[in-house]
Amino acid sequence: KRRARMSSVVFEPAMLERLREVSRLTSDLRQALDQNQFLVHYQPVVNMADGQISGLEALVRWQSPTRGLVPPAMFIPIAENSDLILALGDWVLRTATRDIAGRLDTLPADFELHVNVSARQLIQSDFIATLRHALQESGLPPGHLTLELTESVLIEQGGQTVERLRQIRNLGVKIAIDDFGTGYSSLSYLGTLPFDCLKIDKSFVDNICVSPQDTAVVAAVLHMARGFGVTAVAEGVETEDQARRLREMGCSHAQGYWFGRPVPLADIRWPGQ
Numbered sequence: 001k002r003r004a005r006m007s008s009v010v011f012e013p014a015m016l017e018r019l020r021e022v023s024r025l026t027s028d029l030r031q032a033l034d035q036n037q038f039l040v041h042y043q044p045v046v047n048m049a050d051g052q053i054s055g056l057e058a059l060v061r062w063q064s065p066t067r068g069l070v071p072p073a074m075f076i077p078i079a080e081n082s083d084l085i086l087a088l089g090d091w092v093l094r095t096a097t098r099d100i101a102g103r104l105d106t107l108p109a110d111f112e113l114h115v116n117v118s119a120r121q122l123i124q125s126d127f128i129a130t131l132r133h134a135l136q137e138s139g140l141p142p143g144h145l146t147l148e149l150t151e152s153v154l155i156e157q158g159g160q161t162v163e164r165l166r167q168i169r170n171l172g173v174k175i176a177i178d179d180f181g182t183g184y185s186s187l188s189y190l191g192t193l194p195f196d197c198l199k200i201d202k203s204f205v206d207n208i209c210v211s212p213q214d215t216a217v218v219a220a221v222l223h224m225a226r227g228f229g230v231t232a233v234a235e236g237v238e239t240e241d242q243a244r245r246l247r248e249m250g251c252s253h254a255q256g257y258w259f260g261r262p263v264p265l266a267d268i269r270w271p272g273q
């Protein structure tokens with residue numbers, strides 16, 4: 001009991017400081033939206049067969065005048081705790097679709113833009129209207145858009161999720177399950193979800209050359225993706241060995257620093273350029 005009291009005394013200032021930091025971040029984020037401090041970077045998704053870019057994932061960054069370039073892990077969770085994520089998510093969707101629609105004539109016919117969508121956005125009653133609006137405004141044909149939802153989001157949201165995913169697909173937009181393998185979804189539930197792509201979490205890819213267990217998990221996910229008739233994308237490929245191993249295992253698509261880091265659209269090196 002005594003120790004508990006002492007540790008709470010030691011812990012309190014740090015917790016208070018964290019609370020203050022979160023509240024500063026929240027108000028700074030609100031301002032950041034008004035002042036256009038957000039950017040979208042793009043990371044290539046490559047086809048393992050020929051190494052060509054088959055798509056780009058849009059990844060938001062915050063260019064803060066006081067904090068520098070802030071990675072999403074620092075602010076997305078905070079934005080998700082308020083309605084900020086709705087305005088921010090909408091901004092990313094509109095910006096990315098507009099960016100890509102602008103150069104559609106130079107892209108491969110099967111090119112796909114991937115945009116991350118958070119739970120809060122997905123369950124909004126006007127999400128489908130927002131999505132339709134972004135497509136109309138940008139002129140991006142829906143078949144070129146894939147929305148990424150994390151496995152945990154799909155589990156937590158339960159029943160109404162399936163209906164929402166159907167509505168998204170009815171627009172002709174595809175669905176990817178992000179960070180797959182980290183969300184404890186039961187395989188029977190997974191079978192009921194409509195989706196087009198499985199993204200194998202980086203944590204499994206990391207050890208693919210050293211851990212027989214992780215290799216077995218990746219092999220099982222690749223097998224399952226084939227069975228479901230969906231595309232598998234390995235995330236976070238950092239070395240040539242990992243890329244080779246994944247290719248040998250029949251993984252058709254991959255993403256990671258080995259192929260290209262997230263960069264401004266203008267810095268993407270397209271084939272033939």
Ligand code: C2E
Binds near residue numbers: 076089235
């Ligand atoms: P994610 O969607 O799983 O995106 C992949 C993350 O892994 C990105 O981090 C990317 O930069 C990083 N990554 C890619 N390849 C490698 C690699 O080879 N090595 C390493 N170490 N990392 C790699 P980032 O850009 O920091 O984004 C982190 C997460 O923030 C994303 O994970 C996504 O969940 C979230 N996020 C990013 N942009 C948005 C957005 O516009 N909306 C929402 N709701 N979430 C977003």
Ligand code: MG
Binds near residue numbers: 057116148178
């Ligand atoms: Mg993603």
Ligand code: MG
Binds near residue numbers: 178179199201235
């Ligand atoms: Mg991921």
Ligand code: MG
Binds near residue numbers: 179
């Ligand atoms: Mg992730």
